[in-house]
Amino acid sequence: MPTTAPLLIVGGGQAGLATAHVARSLGLAPVVLEAAGQPVGSWPHYYDSLTLFSPARRSALPGAAFPGDPNGYPARDEVVAYLAEYAAHLDADIRTGHRVEKVVAAEDGDRCGFEVVTAGGDVFATPLVVAATGGFSRPHxxxxxxxxxxxxxxxxxxxxxxxxxxxxxxxxxxxxxxxxxxxxxxxxxxxxxxxxxxxxxxxxxxxxxxxxxxxxxxxxxxxxxxxxxxxxxxxxxxxxxxxxxxxxxxxxxxxxxxxxxxxxxxxxxxxxxxxxxxxxxxxxATGYRPGVDCLAELGALDEDGRPRHRGGLSTTHPGLGYVGLEWQRSFASATLRGVAADARHVLTRLRKQQTRAGSPAPSGR
Known part of the structure; x- marks a missing residue:
């Protein structure tokens, strides 16, 4: 039997962590599946001297200020440490080492939603999925x-x-x-x-x-x-x-x-x-593409493998959303300072979709 979850978040980097925090504030109990061994996204893989292009005071996720000089520009390793600490204190079920292989529509016709399958064979059933792998996980x-x-x-x-x-x-x-x-x-x-x-x-x-x-x-x-x-x-x-x-x-x-x-x-x-x-x-230095191959079988992507969405809401599947894409809703959508606002926008609308469909909104713990 699949493990059930009211919300499944694919990706445990900055977009996934922000989405989990917003979900908890909305009364949802999310399960976050992260492929890597720690929930810090792609940051450990960037070049050594990388610094943020926005100051620390504008680079924090919801609920936790970025430490150090608020007007300074944090280095790569400072961001990694911040995200690890943020995840450690986040009230969410974060499962590292869980690479999502595919997301498919639930086979049970009486149950709206999705089945999420990991590379290790774990299966999760959920009415809501947010792909939060961001826009920097697949080098172009x-x-x-x-x-x-x-x-x-x-x-x-x-x-x-x-x-x-x-x-x-x-x-x-x-x-x-x-x-x-x-x-x-x-x-x-x-x-x-x-x-x-x-x-x-x-x-x-x-x-x-x-x-x-x-x-x-x-x-x-x-x-x-x-x-x-x-x-x-x-x-x-x-x-x-x-x-x-x-x-x-x-x-x-x-x-x-x-x-x-x-x-x-x-x-x-x-x-x-x-x-x-x-x-x-x-x-x-030609950028990245969203790492959303797990949605290909679902039919949620265009011919170039990009999400079909409007403002982070899937235009192909109710209950499916995205957080962390470049220019998803704003100049800051793919950044530390922009993911929380997009997460709140997406989650509130996903719950409204579910209510209009006649199913009760999923609850938290």
Whole structure:
């Protein structure tokens, strides 16, 4: 017999933990299934020098302030420690080492909901599922011309940890987001680095009048305004938050930025003017895709494997929701500071869906 749960949360990182906290405040008793050995999401796998792009005071999950300087920018390991401590004090059934293999519709016609099956063979029956694996669990490797035959080293930014192994090498980085720029700046002190992008880099001031830009975005409402998305992205993706240091480094040519090459040939990149340049390492800072393969059999994904949803509510299956996707509802949706608001939005609406369907809302312990 399956184990029953009023709410099943897939993923125990920042999105899953925030969703569990909100669920408890709504009277639900969630079961959280996390594939890894600890409920800290993807944070341990990011590069060593990574720091948050928003200050600690705006990077806390509900119910627990981020320790340390509230105006500082926490490092990777500080985030890992914070999430581990948060999970330890969360009133929720968190089961680590439980990788969800598939989610299917319940076979019992009299029971609305889902069956969730783990790689270990555990089965859970639940009326509500929230996929909270976030938007950073599956590294994206674009289909670049010549990439399969490239004879140099190919890495994704998820493979990068620190610059020392790249000393003296010629490194080409593909991508123009915050991580791409941060890695390029760090590597430039050890290697010759070029950042190849399809669009010019777009920097946004980290602070305006002494106040962090993330705070301004929240105060003005631009954070969650749908019409503001083109303004914030410029049509080229998330802007790079900068105190001026990054802009100055690129202006000085260390690292350099060039328009995207046309193809790869052996261990060379071929630029748009036909010139060729040898590269020891190709580092793809090309982002991630949601890790929601477990929903494929359910039929909840589009042809590219992305969730079909509106504001985090599945458009294919009542009772199914998402938390932690990029631009799910706002600029901050995939961040520590944005997941709680989206979790509350999704959970309250999932319960309303269930009430309208004629089933009582699931209760807590």
């Amino acid at each position: 490797r674009p289909d670049l011309p010549g990439l399969p035959e490239f004879t140099g080293t190919v890495l994704h930014s998820s493979d990068y940890r620190h610059p020392e192994p790249f000393a003296g090498k010629r490194v080409m980085i593909v991508g123009g987001g915050n991580s791409a720029v941060q890695i390029a700046i760090e590597l430039a002190a050890h290697a010759r680095v070029t950042l190849a992008t399809r669009h010019p880099l777009r920097f946004m001031a980290q602070r305006v009048l002494g106040v962090d830009m993330h705070i301004w975005l929240q105060r003005t409402g631009l954070d969650a305004a749908g019409w503001a998305r083109p303004l914030l992205t410029g049509g080229t993706g998330t802007p790079v938050f900068d105190t001026g240091t990054y802009r100055d480094a690129f202006a000085a040519g260390n690292p350099e930025r060039r328009p995207m090459f046309t193809r790869l040939d052996g261990d060379h990149v071929v630029w748009s003017d036909g010139t060729r340049e040898r590269a020891d390492v190709l580092l793809l």
